Amino acid sequence: MNIISAKFIKGVVGEDKILDNGILQVAFIGRSNVGKSSTINVLTKVKELARVSALPGRTQEINIFLINDRFYLVDLPGYGFSKASKEDREWLFELINWYLFNERYQQKKIVLIIDANVGPSKDDLEILAALESRGKTILIAANKIDKIKKSEFKKQSDKIRKLVGDHEIVFYSTKTGVGVDALSAAVVK
Numbered sequence: 072m073n074i075i076s077a078k079f080i081k082g083v084v085g086e087d088k089i090l091d092n093g094i095l096q097v098a099f100i101g102r103s104n105v106g107k108s109s110t111i112n113v114l115t116k117v118k119e120l121a122r123v124s125a126l127p128g129r130t131q132e133i134n135i136f137l138i139n140d141r142f143y144l145v146d147l148p149g150y151g152f153s154k155a156s157k158e159d160r161e162w163l164f165e166l167i168n169w170y171l172f173n174e175r176y177q178q179k180k181i182v183l184i185i186d187a188n189v190g191p192s193k194d195d196l197e198i199l200a201a202l203e204s205r206g207k208t209i210l211i212a213a214n215k216i217d218k219i220k221k222s223e224f225k226k227q228s229d230k231i232r233k234l235v236g237d238h239e240i241v242f243y244s245t246k247t248g249v250g251v252d253a254l255s256a257a258v259v260k
Contacts, residue, residue, distance in 0.1 A: 074255060076139055077115035082132035084166060089135060090176050095142040097258055098171065101184030102194055103149030106214040109245040110184060111136065111144055114255050121146050131163070133170055142179070144258075145170075151194040172205055180208045182258060187213035187227065187242055191234050199235060210257055211235050217244040 081089065090096075099107045108121035120136060134146040147170065148163045170176060181202055185191045191199070202209050211231075219227050228242060241257050243250030 074115050074138055074259065076137075077117050077120055077144075078137050079120060080135045080137050080143070082134045084132045085169075089143075090170070094137075095179045096145050096176065097142060097180045097182060098145040098147055098178045099182045099184060100147045100167065100171070100198060101149060101212075102151040102186075102192055105149065105184045105186050106245050107146055107149065107184050110182075110212065110214060110254070111146055113245045113248070113251050114258060115144075133166065138259075142259075145178070147171075150198065151192065171202070171207075178207065180210055180258070182210045182212050184212045184214055185231070185235075187216045187231065188218040190227065190231055196234065199238075209238050211238045211240040212254055212257075213240055213242045214245060216242045216249060217247045 081087075083089065099111060101107050111121040112118055115136070115138065121134060131148055133148070136144045136146070138144055147167050150164060150167060171178070171181070183195065183199060183202070185195050199209065199211075213228075213231055216224070228240075232240060239257060241250060241254045243254045245251070
């Protein structure tokens with residue numbers, strides 16, 4: 072299935088009927104500035120659908136996008152943003168956990184976006200473990216492969232595979248577009 076239509080529906084910060092209306096949800100999670108919003112824009116081919124910023128922590132709510140009038144892409148705030156106040160970091164952490172681990176909301180898939188150049192952070196691995204413990208369906212999306220030297224790619228991709236375990240992994244770059252079609256296919260299947 073190709074993504075042929077996408078529109079922003081709303082941002083939520085708590086209980087909302089849209090989250091339990093029966094429409095399938097695919098959630099995007101990752102640390103701040105890993106490219107969650109950019110990934111949504113590249114997948115949907117709508118340049119400014121999700122707000123993108125060079126400043127970490129731009130997404131402050133759960134943003135919901137209707138895709139092909141059939142399912143939602145859910146853009147969650149990033150985690151690990153150290154320049155936010157302690158209260159703001161705690162609130163965003165609670166919002167993320169509330170959505171991901173609330174039994175009322177069933178995500179068809181969780182797309183955990185990591186920085187392929189850096190590899191999964193401690194926070195990424197903690198989120199991954201929490202998702203695994205709840206039996207979530209997880210796709211690892213390794214963004215920013217354009218920053219890896221070609222001669223280092225195999226070594227880096229092997230390292231990532233070892234750290235994240237037996238999950239489907241798609242390597243891609245929102246900047247160059249390499250791997251985006253494979254990511255799109257993995258997200259919508």
